[in-house]
Amino acid sequence: MNNTYPHPILAREGWPFIALALVISVLLSWFLPWFSFIGWVLFVFVVQFFRDPARPVPQQANAVISPADGRIVVVEETDDPYLNRRALKISVFMNVFNVHSNKSPLDAEIIDRWYNPGAFVNAALDKASTENERNALHLRTANGQDITCVQVAGLVARRILCYVEKGAKLHRGQRYGFIRFGSRVDLYLPLSAKPKVAVGDKVTGVATILAELAD
Template identity: 65%
Template structure:
């Protein structure tokens, strides 16, 4: 197994301001209202667990598609990929507020495009969230020529999608490329012929879980 360098151990950098702020407030409340401070310390623990960002080891396999997020599988279906304009197999991972919200690249490859779409904030577990909610789509081409699309989708209370990847960037499988705050989902669109290895209801972990295997032969050339 290959364990690449991990830039943000333990606590995601996106959470540092939030964690520092709530801890300072908790300390101040403890000084003046000790009895009330328990509420703020519990909130501090919630913020701490929400922004945890553990290092993960990716399984071997050039054709393996890794989960881009922690959570639960809510869709495995054949659909049209509107971001790469091709037919595809979509696998969706729903993240609740207790899951790790750091997003990882599902495959090794070069970023072809990154596009942000403003939208609504329906419950991310609903099917309509994929195309109607605020979202950010990243299309990646693997060294073998496969096209894989990863779409960060905002949820009911998620108000900020962060994506650090840019067109032309080279990503390794499992590389941290973004973050979504407070409940959301990630949709992964795979080329026809891919073999899903998860089912609806399965719990998955970013990088550690293989969602599917790409086909041995490249069946489409859209990007």
């Protein structure tokens, strides 16, 4: 486990929201005690949404690890709209009860980055990949394999946060972004990659291996 993990337990993106929920809960308890239950339920929900625990990182060299918690909604061969190629697409859908911190799926250099404004349809739907607000990273491994990693906003998600730029190098499991309140992450892998998950599987960010790249 990375002992220098920078944001243990609660994500920094959530601190203002947690503080606001706490203030609301305290005020309700003081002035409207019969409504205080609602405030504390809100507070607990906000705290759990912004949790960001450190986890052991699989060190298998060819492993592609899950960039987020959630449920697998797509495992298929399709077109990679960013690199104009056929690719193996694996999509992880995050509901509001999943950890929304996004981690690098492997060791790689960022070759390019694209941001596209868009709509906010249900992130579990296939059309979210092309219609919703999204931020894509073109990643390249040391042996020249290309992966596209795309943060996609959801129905209630209203902000994609990405903290890395073109030219940066990422380590597997390294935290690079966050999506607020429901979303998905799409991975486009070389067709030679072998999927290790199926549609419907629940996955844990960093800990779950989604696929293995060919040597």
